Amino acid sequence: VEDKVFAEAIARVAKANGGQKITVFEILTAVTFLLFSEHPADAVILEVGLGGRFDATNVIAEPAVSVIMPVSLDHEAYLGDRVELIAAEKAGIIKRGCPVVIGAQESETAQQVLIETAERLDCPAFVYGQDFLAYEENGRMVYQDEDGLMDLPPHWRIDGAPAGAAVKAAGFEISHRAAEKAMANVAWPGRMQKLPHGRLSELAPKGADIWLDGGHNPGAGVVVAEALAEQEEKNPRPLFLISGMINTKDQSGYFRAFKGLVRHVYTVPVSLSDAGVPNDELATRAIEAGLSAEPVSSVANALMLLRDTWDGPPPRILIGGSLYLAGAVLAENGTPPV
Template identity: 65%
Template sequence: MIPRGQAAVSEAAQEIDKLMGLHPKGFDLSLDRITRLLSILGDPQKKLPPVIHVAGTNGKGSVTAFCRALLEAGGYSAHVHTSPHLVNWHERYRIGVKGGRGQLVDDAVFAEAVRRVAAANDGQKITVFEILTAVTFILFSEHPADAAIIEVGLGGRFDATNVISDPAVSVIMPISLDHQPYLGDRVELIAAEKAGIMKRGHPVVIGKQEYDAALDVLMSTAERLNCPTAVFGQDYMAHEEYGRLVYQDEFGLADLPLPRLPGRHQYANAAAAIRAVKAAGFTVTDTMMEKALLSVEWPGRLQRLNDGHLMANAPAKAEIWVDGGHNPGAGEVIAEAMANFEEKQPRPLFLIIGMINTKDPVGYFKAFKGLAEKVYCVPIRGSDAMIDPVILANAAYDAGLVAEPMSTVSEALEAIKEGAFEQAHPPRILVGGSLYLVGDVLADNGTPPK
């Protein structure tokens, strides 16, 4: 089966499909296999431009997007690795363009890199993510750029990206409970795993942390490794003032526009990116910051759908937002954003949610109590790990919400449309709970990331 949402004509997707049949899915946290493979390939991870290495439970994708926007605003070329993808495998690899906007990897180049890495591995035990991480290093080492922004896949210490021995800066974004079977069931244990990307003597930027226990672990690790460290709220900060973003660090203060990405949580994410790019050794001007904040893009995270196939099923004048956040921490920041929208323009809020069984649905839903009118729970297409919509609806009920199972997103939109006449204002609809669901929605809507 061709992976979720991927066009059958993609040569790279077909190569990856072959690997999916040969190697185990999921995670098997170890650096032994990736280290062996990279050695055969000539250690491409040692031939990268300056690396901004990003970990965290929430916000790492947004800070990656802000870092890219900042560098490109300064005329720098930046490679970007993120995971998972929403619609196409190619989204994981953006190749930097000098003086311009980075482009998703060319399909033929991507497919050839996958074949090379698979041949070097020669059938040895490995995970597909590890092969795709090796592809990252091949692509980024063979295409010149000024920087490489590399997002951790899972955790940090044993993540396949953590073969990077001399990052220009390690960035640790907010830490909360997620992937507990792999990383531990307490935030301090998860923080210790994320802190594993810190390297002795190399700069570290710590994003805004909700839990003191996580912050204590991160700061003590950085101190033990003698890492120059910048901590949000202590060494740099950002806040809204008179409709502007005020950023401040030891280098000075900047009066900036609010970020294009919606939600107040993006203020701290933008601040972490600014401080990280500076720590990586790049000059950051006020002009760069202003341009970056106004141009930044991060699909599938509080993204509003303004057109597309699914809009035809929605109530007239409805707002439709998609967000792939899927843990309690993400639920809180998404709910806060929805509450802020409600303050500015009142609309009844409806949720269309699908989740997989490694998540905490009750913890996610609790953030929306008293805010959402109703939750429609849907399956995730092609996923063996999805939570059955009936079970998911029960979880929403346990969190204090009114919920109903549905068979598809389109059916949920139709149900909202049927009840829209009872509302004084057109509805606001949030589709989320899973990046996989959001990917399916963007694919069905005809609006994949570019």
């Protein structure tokens, strides 16, 4: 919708709230439901904010499909300090009799929690590795389920397997051609997004390969590190990390994924969140994870410092650790999402 319509919807929801305590996420979730009720969509994708069971989005009684992606440690203060406890919270979006797609789980315990919940609620369950899967072959992603194979383009940060399974489980037909087009044209701002140009990019060393990713927990760190390792095999470059994080995340766990891969870390403040970790404290967390690190006042200054001190080949630079940071970088770079 247009910005004016969006702003009016926020004002209406705020008025209806009557000054009661409410979080930004909660009020924007209410705005989302209001706008969708007045501007119907062919299909609505609702992403849970935190957990699932008590999340503000979890008010749909009969979803076309519920999708649970890989469960890892995150928001431990609210969801529990063991992956099976977090899985139980996420299983709260599974609704009786409604289809559920379960993505690849590193933890067998977490997967069992999800499967048992689906069985208890008589839900048709589609489980990665049992009912569908995907694998890389000759630089392509091959998706397989009971209907056969689809040879598709890969994407650094899109797990197309549960997406394909979810579309089918929700009752939509998807042709090979449509899936090919979708994977070839998908764009996910702030998730392994390349920044070839922009105000910040111009501050980096000449020829630098700059990437932005908002992943912020150990599981996301592993996924991003694996994507960067693949790039290193194809096109070797020295890798530097510019990172800002908030205090509800496992900072050392995130950094450990990059041990042996990153030459140096520049830690920066996260200006868009009151929960931002001070850059000197974040540098300590990176050092504890076995990385070389130093605090810098901003992403811009980190890029200029690297430009002025690095005398090797054009580097690869990852800016990551927080979606707040990703949003700020896109704005400062002059390349906001469209």
